[in-house]
Amino acid sequence: NAGVTQTPKFQVLKTGQSMTLQCAQDMNHNSMYWYRQDPGMGLRLIYYSASEGTTDKGEVPNGYNVSRLNKREFSLRLESAAPSQTSVYFCASSEGYGGLYEQYFGPGTRLTVT
């Protein structure tokens, strides 16, 4: 039981390049989330999927797109990377959506945009 997995672990992009961050969970959770973590800013929600087939914007969605591929997988796409997107990206999942449900995090992707 791997929990939440993310690929890749590290990535360096040049400004303007695109990439997709992959996330998968094997806990049969309904809800999945993408966060970014920057020094002094805490974890900020980019997008979330409350259930399979739905996605919604979080606090900082600009420059990102997401796809809930199936119940297990939730991907985050950067169409044209910018240096401001240099960050650590975490995927999380929970049994259901909202405050009654605990969120469990993946190991993260460290992205640098030059």
Place this chain on the structure above:
Amino acid sequence: QKEVEQNSGPLSVPEGAIASLNCTYSDRVSQSFFWYRQYSGKSPELIMSIYSNGDKEDGRFTAQLNKASQYVSLLIRDSQPSDSATYLCAVCPGTASKLTFGTGTRLQVTL
């Protein structure tokens, strides 16, 4: 005012002592509260959740919630060097809402 506030630290406590980590929040209707531990370079790991006023104990950890005063705290008894990490407080204003995270308190447990 930030929605969730934590002292960034570092909070330094000797091994075996009680570490007390505090978190205040601004939204009076907040319903759910979570403590995560994050080691340097790693992902947040859930320690405890608390939903009702009072104390909730789990091993060496005790979460305390006071909704009237809008604060939640985490006590770590018999602190160990392995407890040295950043502790994140997360608050959810309602049952169908998103978590808001504090920036974390760095704890150092010294030998």
